[in-house]
Amino acid sequence: MSKVPITVRGAEKLKSELQQLKSFDRPRTVEAIAEARAHGDLKENAEYHAAREQQSFIEGRIKDIESKLSHATIIDVTTVNANGKVVFGSTVDVVDENTGEELSYQIVGEDEADIKQGMISISSPIARALIGKEEGDVAEVKTPGGLRELEIVEVRYV
DSSP states (O other), rough: OOOOOEEEHHHHHHHHHHHHHIIIHHHHHHHHHHOOOOOOOSSTTTHHHHHHHHHHHHHHHHHHHHHHHTTTTEOOGOHHHOOOOTTTTTTEEEEEEETEEEEEEEEEEETTGGGGGGETTTHHHHHHHTTTBBBOOOOEETTTOOOOOOOOEEEOOO
């Protein structure tokens, strides 16, 4: 499997979730299973089945996070010398030339993307159009609604 880019903040968020799952959620679920077992007949024990299902979810999530972290290339954009170009991890302020709307995007890994927070995936059409451009350039993005032209106002590495 190839390496997947992730920001420092994204990696820290995954590590924090992994720590929470391993040190708090997993032991709590093991206790719930033991307690449910003590109640007797497991066939008709709803608490037991719910706890086992929760344990399965937690173990699956732990494996998923460990896999993502093992295949991740952590990129600290504050240490990258990009000479004003849009690169992975950079924050880009743009103006939609069709509507005049001002937008701000940070280009992040696929697992970190959250459009409500202005974080777009490196594989999204907007990010692909912006990569390699610099302030003053216009990026043309083909969308289902037609062609969008985004003028780059500022590129920040935060």
